[in-house]
Amino acid sequence: MxxxxxxxxxxxxxxxxxxxxxxxxxxxxxxxxxxxxxxxxxxxxxxxxxxxxxxxxxxxxxxxxxxxxxxxxxxxxIAKNADHPVQKAWIEHQVPQCGYCQSGQIMSAVALLKSNPKPTDADIDAAMQGNICRCGTYQRIRQAIHTASADMAAAPKMPKSTPKLGKR
CATH class of the missing domain: 3.10.20.30 (Beta-grasp domain)
Structure with missing residues (x-):
């Protein structure tokens, strides 16, 4: 130990x-x-x-x-209250059937969108390869990733830093 x-x-x-x-x-x-x-x-x-x-x-x-x-x-x-854009898209597209693989699928999708905010179908297929879904919801997974990508692109951006206020 x-x-x-x-x-x-x-x-x-x-x-x-x-x-x-x-x-x-x-x-x-x-x-x-x-x-x-x-x-x-x-x-x-x-x-x-x-x-x-x-x-x-x-x-x-x-x-x-x-x-x-x-x-x-x-x-x-990844988010409080399951409100990450990928989680929301998973719900919107009713991705899970049995749901067992879904936490791994979501984690891979979140990593993909962090590194590639606008993935193509080929990008998604490559990034998600190795995440097996016995229920075969791959089409819905791909649709959900595209939806999350669009939602993330449309979300307001937070400034990387806040301006410093001078002394009064």
Whole structure:
């Protein structure tokens, strides 16, 4: 056992676990965030996708010790009240059927739109490859990503910095 410090959804956690434990089990079983799902256990289905420093990774095969010192974001951490544009588009297009793969699908879509705000169908297919949906909702996933992209482009932009006020 080792003491591992993780930052998950902007909250610090110090956990005592085997350093080789998959990050997925630390997130679900130790920290108690169960939105990230176990699918295959060999990083092939995408159900366990989380962000590590903003990039999507498969947490079922990623050692918890390698995640120490990095910023981890789970489905619970992408937006308060499930109001991220991707989550809203998922609802609008009624993407989930069984829903099991959807947290991983959403995490991959969020990462895609962060790196490519206006993806083509080919871009979406490439980015979402490896996220398996047994229900076959791929067309709705693609439509939802396009909708989220448009909604994000139309959203008012916040200034990167606020002007400093001079002394009176």
């Amino acid at each position: 080792a003491s591992v410090k993780l930052t998950i959804n902007n909250q610090a956690h110090t956990i005592d676990v085997d350093p080789d434990m998959p990050l997925l089990w630390a997130i679900r079983d130790v920290v108690g965030l169960t939105g990230t799902k176990f699918g295959c256990g060999i990083a092939q289905c995408g159900a366990c996708t989380v962000h590590l420093d903003g990039a999507p990774i498969r947490s079922c095969s990623y050692p918890v010790s390698a995640a120490a010192g990095h910023k981890i974001t789970t489905i619970e951490g």
